[in-house]
Amino acid sequence: MSDTLIVGATGLVGQSVVVHAAEPLTILARREIADLPARHRLIVAPPERWPDIVAAEKPATVISCLGTTIRQAGSQPAFRAVDHDLVLAVAEGARKAGSTHLISVSSVGANAKAGNFYLRTKGEAEDGLRKLGFDRLDLLRPGLLTGDRQGPPRLGEGLAMIAAPLSDALLHGSLRRYRSIPAEKVAKAIGALVGNPAPGAHIHENDAIRALAD
Template sequence: MPDALIVGATGMVGRAVIDRFGAAPVTILARREVDGLASHHRQIVAPSEGWGDLVAAEKPSVLICCLGTTIRQAGSQAAFRAVDHDLVLSSARGARAGGTPHMIAVSSVGASAKSANFYLRTKGETEDDLVALGFDRLDLIRPGLLRGDRPGPQRLGEGLATIAAPLTDALLHGSFRRYRSISGDSVAAAIVRLAGQGGSGVHIHENDAIRVLAD
């Protein structure tokens, strides 16, 4: 496996990515210590304001970004954008400055800079800005509703949506299949597989493609 650095490791997908790396060591950059890490992993705890410089200094072969919050969690649209756009871009710019050729970023189904929805528009703008940085290879992961155990407070809306997911998923066919729910572990398995792939270009992975990679 390549020398990987993960930001956003304290969330559901980030923790699952670490688990999926198994015995392969990874570096975790976080604002607070990540509990329960195996001894072969390495973590750097630092304020997010300095992440760009830290990523540049680490020079990872692949940057894996699982950063993401909600407007409700963040408290405002500005605070949400500060994480899901600004911090993602700061980390990515640091990676490019350090010569990192490959980035994998978790985005969202429906992401588009032209969306009328603030959340999806922010995700789309983030994707566009990552593309503009010119990584040799950029993998954009666009899952639907994520199923799994989330660290921290339960998100009521997502909890209700998860309960309804089996029925909702059954109604989504054709081009709407991409909106089906998917487990965080499947997303993590796809990310780890992509981390070991070579090649170049920008690649967008939605639900069906994520499942194929996970298998």
């Protein structure tokens, strides 16, 4: 049994975490994953069962790479069901199991008081995670994620990735946090955080994520 469990392993960041993780992971997913490294263990179950499965697995560390888009989800309520409700349900299962460390991928600009629905939902999820009282909580807030995404193409993200080198060059000072970042960098930062014993809640934005990855 692995000491580290990941949800959201089929997304852009989660896929990279699975590839780069040196230690074995327990992967909780809603479907089979092709070409999974032999060192990892896969549990396939519907999301409504995930909190109970996490509680039964009793991992020391839980990594949450859960995330979708409003367009992909089909509606704001469906988006919130994943990026807020499922994130918190898994985290609650982890706390019941006695997990001490949660690493969660959020978004740059996350703020529970934001006027933007997407950023407000991300901020509310962060606030909910803080209230659960993990010994250590790491919140990663990347900007636009770049990399080879599996599944249906996202037109808006594709265009943004093409424009990223130019837009990144215009972002300086406090705006650097909005620069794009390779999903692989975020995954390597997550790997560097696993097992960190320092307590408290920690927020990692673009420069901090890159420093951890390197």
